[in-house]
Amino acid sequence: MTAGSRLPDDVEPDTCAAFRDALDRVGSKWGIAIIAAASDGPIRFAELHRSIPGISRRMLTLTLRTLERDGLITRTVHPTVPPQVEYTATALAEELYASTRALSAWAENNHAKIAAARAAYDGNEAARQEEHTAPEARVRADPRP
C-alpha cells in the first residue's frame, strides 16, 4: 500500500507526522519529567517518585515501561534483599530531551504574549456577546413570578 494508491496522507508529509510521532513518545503527561529526572545518572524508583511531585506510583510505572520499551530508559534490577531498581536515560533519550529545549524556550519567551492574546480575545468575545444579546434584553432582569 501507499504505492500508487494515492492515500490522502500527505499534508506535510514528513515534518508534521514526525512531530506527532515524537509526541507519542514524550507527549504523555509525565514522559519528559521522568527523562529529565533520569538524565542526572541512575535513579531509583522511590527517588524518582519523590522528585516528581504530582505523579502516582501507577503512572510512574506505566510511563517507565513505555519509555523502556522505546529504548529511552534502561532498567537495572539489583537482586538485593529489599529489591532495588535503577533507571537511567539512554543516549537516545538525551538527544530527545535536547531536541525539546527549543520548544521549551519558545514557551518561556512567549507565554506572556499568549496570555495577552487570550485576554484580548476573551475581551472582544465578551463584548460581542453583549451586543449579540441585544441591549434591551440586558436591562430586563424581569423579577416577575
Next chain:
Amino acid sequence: MTAGSRLPDDVEPDTCAAFRDALDRVGSKWGIAIIAAASDGPIRFAELHRSIPGISRRMLTLTLRTLERDGLITRTVHPTVPPQVEYTATALAEELYASTRALSAWAENNHAKIAAARAAYDGNEAARQEEHTAPEARVRADPRP
C-alpha cells in the same frame, strides 16, 4: 502563596513545565498540521479542510478557535456573498513551528532505533512470559470437557 509554603512544584522547575506549556498549544491532534498549512500564506476554511485529510469540519473549527485565541492564527472575514474567511499563521506561530523542527528531526532520524528497541523489548517480553507460565503448563492444552 508559594512564598515560604515550599510547594512541591520544582522538579525541573522551568524547562519541563515550559515544555508541557508548549504542548498545550500545539500538542492537540491537529494543531501543528493547521499551523503548517496556514504558514504558506492566507488559506480559506475549505482549502484548509481539504489539505488536512483526516480532519472533520468540527475539529478544524475548534482547533482554529484555540489557535486564534492564543494569537497563533489570524482570522479574516471577507463579507462577500458566499462568506469567505481566510486564516494565516502569525509570526508567533512561525517561531513555534520552527521550534518544532528539532523534535521532528529527532523523530525522523531515530524512529528506526525506536522500532528496533520495541521489537527487542517485545521479544524478551514474550520469552519471559513463556518461562513464567512454566514449561509444563504450555504443553497442557487440556482438551477435557
Next chain:
DNA sequence: CAGAATCCCCGGTGATACTG
C-alpha cells in the same frame, strides 16, 4: 521497596445533522 490489579472519571475527538 517496587510494583500489579481494579475501579472510575473526564476531556478530547469523531459522526451526524442543521443553519445564515
Next chain:
DNA sequence: CAGTATCACCGGGGATTCTG
C-alpha cells in the same frame, strides 16, 4: 461556504488496594 449543535465513545490518567 463556513460554520454550529448534539450525541456518543474511549483511552489517558487518578485513587485505592493488594503482593513478592
